[in-house]
Amino acid sequence: MSPERPPAAPRPPVARVFFALWPPAELAATLAGAAKDFAHQAGGHPSRQETLHLTLAFLGDVPISRLPELQAAAQNVRGPAFELTLDRFGLWQHNRIFWTGCTQPPPALGTLAASLMQQVQDSGFPVPDAQRPFVPHMTLVRKVARLQTPVPQCAPHQWMCREFVLVRSRVSESGADYAVLARFPLVG
Numbered sequence: 001m002s003p004e005r006p007p008a009a010p011r012p013p014v015a016r017v018f019f020a021l022w023p024p025a026e027l028a029a030t031l032a033g034a035a036k037d038f039a040h041q042a043g044g045h046p047s048r049q050e051t052l053h054l055t056l057a058f059l060g061d062v063p064i065s066r067l068p069e070l071q072a073a074a075q076n077v078r079g080p081a082f083e084l085t086l087d088r089f090g091l092w093q094h095n096r097i098f099w100t101g102c103t104q105p106p107p108a109l110g111t112l113a114a115s116l117m118q119q120v121q122d123s124g125f126p127v128p129d130a131q132r133p134f135v136p137h138m139t140l141v142r143k144v145a146r147l148q149t150p151v152p153q154c155a156p157h158q159w160m161c162r163e164f165v166l167v168r169s170r171v172s173e174s175g176a177d178y179a180v181l182a183r184f185p186l187v188g
């Protein structure tokens with residue numbers, strides 16, 4: 001008979017979290033319209049207006065008890081406000097995502113993502129995809145069905161980014177729901 005295993009230690013409750021830039025409602029409405037239009041042609045699940053965002057760093061599951069520590073780490077991230085011009089659509093074949101992004105991302109965006117990544121890791125929060133290059137994008141349609149659909153032109157949209165946010169994600173059968181847990185101003 002094998003010896004009885006000691007009971008596993010209970011796992012602490014966790015929240016699935018990430019840091020992101022959240023677009024103003026008007027821009028989100030325009031982009032949600034573009035998402036619907038593309039999904040109409042190509043199939044797939046368009047992102048809802050209220051879920052559109054640009055991820056800066058994805059952390060995955062973090063113990064809820066450590067969220068204040070995570071917020072404190074993000075408060076140490078300093079950076080200026082900057083303007084983004086969303087001026088292109090793209091369609092990734094490998095993950096069937098239709099997205100929008102910038103032909104020329106402003107350097108301040110990459111710097112912000114890098115300092116955030118560094119700060120949270122230095123504070124003891126592992127970042128699963130830390131080694132992957134940062135490719136700024138907003139996912140507009142997931143699970144695109146017809147990958148040969150021509151990618152439309154994107155009229156440029158200016159977006160002044162004055163803050164970033166910490167977001168909790170809850171995934172259900174009807175899609176992802178996001179709740180902003182904290183906001184961090186970009187000043188300078």
Ligand code: 2AM
Nearest residue numbers: 018053054055058097128129138139169
């Ligand atoms: P995506 O839109 O390209 O899928 C919440 O899931 C956000 O975190 C999404 O914007 C998602 O990007 C991003 N993300 C980055 N890495 C992720 C990962 N390993 N798992 C899930 N989401 C990830």
